[in-house]
Amino acid sequence: MRHWWAQAAAQRPDCYLRSTFYDDPDGKSHVLVALRPPAEPPPAPQRLRTVGWVRPFAHLKHVGTFAQTRHGREARQAGYDDALLVTAASEVAETTIANIGIVREGQVIWPSGPALHGIVQQLLEQALLDGARPARRAPVLLADLPSYEGAFLANSIGVVPVAQIDGYRFAGPGEAVDQMLRLHRQLRWDRLAP
Secondary structure (H helix, E strand, O other): OHHHHHHHHHHOOOOEEEEEEEEOOOOOEEEEEEEEOOOOOOOOOEEEEEEEOOOOOOOOOOOOOHHHHHHHHHHHHOOOOEEEEEOOOOEEEEEOOOEEEEEEOOEEEEEOOOOOOOHHHHHHHHHHHHOOOOOEEEOOEHHHHHHOOEEEEEEOOEEEEEEEEOOEEOOOOHHHHHHHHHHHHHOOOOOOOO
């Protein structure tokens, strides 16, 4: 796979590369490699609308995205930037396309609701650990939002602050969220070699 990725990326070095693995009905495996121009993170802090829904098999990256795409579209049509997925017990999980980190007393908390453990989240966790400021996973309930200082989103596009969740507005990104933006900019890229 690395060889094929490197061949594809050699044609367009500055790109977003995605691989999809699938089987046809007779069991033969296939790989689809798609390239597209790189995307920049949104320039403004994001506003999220909660939706009582979580992805099935949320710990896996899969192509069953119809519902999350629909929830994201409906949130944008209602004037928000994306949907924040929450459990039936109002526990925060993830957005339709990103992990969410919440900050309390300067520490990053990744909600323990069902979510994909994304690559950028993993890289940020390691950077925090290397800096002796480890993040932790814990339940984050919507009712407790006023006890948090800020929030941010992290995915393959980058890191962006969260300004608002439903009617609750964070005072501002805060130092801890600014630190996450800096840590993301300092992440080293891996080189693909054929």
